[in-house]
Amino acid sequence: MNLVLHNFFRSSTSFRVRAALNLKGLDYAYVPYALRKGEQRSASHLALNPQGLVPTLETPRGPLAQSLAIIEWLDETNPSPPLLPADPWERARVRSLAQAVALDIHPVNNLRVLRYVAETLGADEEAVAGWFRHWVAEAFAPLEQRLSREPETGTFCHGEMPGLADLCLAGQVINNRRFSISLADYPTIQRIFDACMALPSFEAAAPNNQPDAE
Amino acid sequence: MNLVLHNFFRSSTSFRVRAALNLKGLDYAYVPYALRKGEQRSASHLALNPQGLVPTLETPRGPLAQSLAIIEWLDETNPSPPLLPADPWERARVRSLAQAVALDIHPVNNLRVLRYVAETLGADEEAVAGWFRHWVAEAFAPLEQRLSREPETGTFCHGEMPGLADLCLAGQVINNRRFSISLADYPTIQRIFDACMALPSFEAAAPNNQPDAE
Numbered sequence: 001m002n003l004v005l006h007n008f009f010r011s012s013t014s015f016r017v018r019a020a021l022n023l024k025g026l027d028y029a030y031v032p033y034a035l036r037k038g039e040q041r042s043a044s045h046l047a048l049n050p051q052g053l054v055p056t057l058e059t060p061r062g063p064l065a066q067s068l069a070i071i072e073w074l075d076e077t078n079p080s081p082p083l084l085p086a087d088p089w090e091r092a093r094v095r096s097l098a099q100a101v102a103l104d105i106h107p108v109n110n111l112r113v114l115r116y117v118a119e120t121l122g123a124d125e126e127a128v129a130g131w132f133r134h135w136v137a138e139a140f141a142p143l144e145q146r147l148s149r150e151p152e153t154g155t156f157c158h159g160e161m162p163g164l165a166d167l168c169l170a171g172q173v174i175n176n177r178r179f180s181i182s183l184a185d186y187p188t189i190q191r192i193f194d195a196c197m198a199l200p201s202f203e204a205a206a207p208n209n210q211p212d213a214e
Numbered sequence: 215m216n217l218v219l220h221n222f223f224r225s226s227t228s229f230r231v232r233a234a235l236n237l238k239g240l241d242y243a244y245v246p247y248a249l250r251k252g253e254q255r256s257a258s259h260l261a262l263n264p265q266g267l268v269p270t271l272e273t274p275r276g277p278l279a280q281s282l283a284i285i286e287w288l289d290e291t292n293p294s295p296p297l298l299p300a301d302p303w304e305r306a307r308v309r310s311l312a313q314a315v316a317l318d319i320h321p322v323n324n325l326r327v328l329r330y331v332a333e334t335l336g337a338d339e340e341a342v343a344g345w346f347r348h349w350v351a352e353a354f355a356p357l358e359q360r361l362s363r364e365p366e367t368g369t370f371c372h373g374e375m376p377g378l379a380d381l382c383l384a385g386q387v388i389n390n391r392r393f394s395i396s397l398a399d400y401p402t403i404q405r406i407f408d409a410c411m412a413l414p415s416f417e418a419a420a421p422n423n424q425p426d427a428e
Contacts, residue, residue, distance in 0.1 A: 050356035051314060061303045066317065069309035076302040088290040089275045095283035100265060103280065107321035116348065121335050134330065142264035 003028040004058035006045060008035050009210035012106060012171035013067040014055040018210075019167050020071045022201035024078045028057075032212035035111050068102055071164060083163045093150075094158045097143065097165035101172045104139045109175070132179045136172070140186050143169075148188040155195050162196060170196040174207060217242040218272035220259060222249050223424035226320060226385035227281040228269045232424075233381050234285045236415035238292045242271075246426035249325050282316055285378060297377045307364075308372045311357065311379035315386045318353045323389070346393045350386070354400050357383075361402040369409050376410060384410040388421060 005021070005028045007014035021028050033039040033054055041052040048063040049056040056063050057070045064070050075083040084091045107113070109132050117123045117131055147153045157165035173183065173193045183190040196202045207213055219235070219242045221228035235242050247253040247268055255266040262277040263270040270277050271284045278284050289297040298305045321327070323346050331337045331345055361367045371379035387397065387407045397404040410416045421427055 050359045051318070051353065052356070053318070064306050064310060066310040066313040068317070069306050069313055072309060073302055073306035076305065088287055091290065092278055092283050092287035095286060096278060096280040099280040099283055103282070103317055103321050104265070104267070107317050108327060112352075113322060116345070117335065120348075121331065121337055121341060121345075123335055127335060131330070131335075134334075138326075139265065142266070145264045 001026060002058075002060055004031060005029070005055055006031045006033060006040075006048065006058070007055040008033050008040070009207045009212045009214075010175075011035065011054050011110075012175040013102075013110075015171040015174065015205050015207065016067045016167040017055045017057060017070050017074075018205035019170070019202050020074055020083060022204050023081060023083065023162065023199075024074055026074070026078065030211055032210070034212070068098070068164075071167065075164075081161060083167070085158060085163070090152065090158065093152060094163055094165045097146065097157050098168040100139050100143050101165075101168040105135050105172055106168075106175075108135045129179050133181060136176055136179075136181055140189060144186040144188055147192065153188070153192075156192055162199060162202070166192065166196050169193065170202055215240060216272075216274055218245060219243070219269055220245045220247060220254075220262065220272070221269040222247050222254070223421045223426045223428075224389075225249065225268050225324075226389040227316075227324075229385040229388065229419050229421065230281045230316075230381040231269045231271060231284050231288075232419035233384070233416050234288055234297060236418050237295060237297065237376065237413075238288055240288070240292065244425055246424070248426070282312070282378075285381065289378075295375060297381070299372060299377070304366065304372065307366060308377055308379045311360065311371050312382040314353050314357050315379075315382040319349050319386055320382075320389075322349045343393050347395060350390055350393075350395055354403060358400040358402055361406065367402070367406075370406055376413060376416070380406065380410050380416075383407065384416055 003026060005017060009032065033045065040054050046052050048058065049065040051065060055067055055070065056065050064073060071083060084094055114128055118128050147157060152158055154160045156162045157169060169189065170193055173189065217240060219231060223246065247259065254268050260266050262272065263279040265279060269281055269284065270279050278287060285297060298308055328342055332342050337345065361371060366372055368374045370376045371383060383403065384407055387403065
């Protein structure tokens with residue numbers, strides 16, 4: 001399958017897709033966009049993804065935007081190894097864990113929002129860091145509670161195989177480093193993150209291992 | 215099936231789930247939470263959903279959080295009528311449209327974030343309204359472009375049956391009214407919204423038709 005990933009090394013949504021492609025054993029071409037320079041809003045990328053956001057995956061069927069939609073499509077078209085369990089209730093659990101990160105942290109804490117907070121609302125560096133840390137804590141505390149108490153948690157967020165929730169969680173933990181967020185209060189998240197990053201598929205997807213890493 | 219929906223009349227994520235339940239013909243008990251009073255963070259609701267966010271759906275298998283996870287679970291366990299197409303590529307299209315609203319507008323514009331913008335960052339009423347309108351425009355402009363140009367668009371976001379993308383889109387359009395956002399620049403979104411709200415399942419889910427409506 002001919003796949004081209006339009007992305008940015010430090011983007012945590014790009015990380016999710018890179019790690020998913022790696023887990024599926026799918027090769028892809030890597031096209032980097034320097035987000036701080038606005039390259040993702042170039043005419044050529046807007047033609048693929050009118051939102052002008054990364055990641056966008058070019059596929060034999062056409063371009064596809066939105067990291068969660070991309071990952072579910074990869075999972076449905078390349079079922080092995082699965083990124084979601086087979087049972088609907090277990091799938092729902094994994095999606096709800098993934099979405100606690102993908103909807104309640106990342107959209108509020110990504111570069112374009114942080115920029116608006118700083119440039120349009122006039123927040124200083126400390127207030128921007130406070131904003132980022134606030135939304136991480138709001139979601140990580142209940143996530144730690146769920147992961148530590150629910151019996152379905154295993155080596156990974158759900159059992160013994162990495163999946164959709166782990167992709168989102170690991171990407172967020174890496175992103176947190178920019179604001180020096182400790183995982184001391186989140187031992188289960190730390191344990192799962194360590195298990196993820198011990199996998200070659202996750203490690204190869206890490207920001208520092210991308211061609212556009214600074 | 216015994217279902218209890220913990221929600222709030224004005225919440226657009228609650229709207230999505232109410233309309234999905236109606237489309238599936240599923241009865242449910244309605245438990246309201248006054249978000250402005252923080253009722254969603256009561257001990258009884260936190261026991262069901264440690265994030266303390268609405269909606270939460272109590273099911274025979276247990277409580278389930280996150281509106282998109284809830285809707286996909288409803289769709290997998292009650293397949294008729296479907297809220298997603300059968301073909302993986304079409305499913306991906308619908309999810310990517312849904313997520314342009316559910317990830318790129320709602321998480322940045324919900325009550326808890328608007329409050330932080332106002333109370334912690336000190337934005338005045340005009341700046342808060344500007345914030346809300348900015349994130350709607352950032353996503354609605356490319357969404358209008360996609361919906362107006364892509365041949366898969368029909369009476370609804372994807373073909374002739376309402377689905378996941380319509381649930382998200384209609385909930386957002388209703389939410390926009392609080393900030394008097396006109397759809398004049400988004401004629402396709404307006405047309406799809408009108409088609410949605412002409413359906414009894416969507417109309418019955420509207421904020422004004424809920425028991426806790428003010």
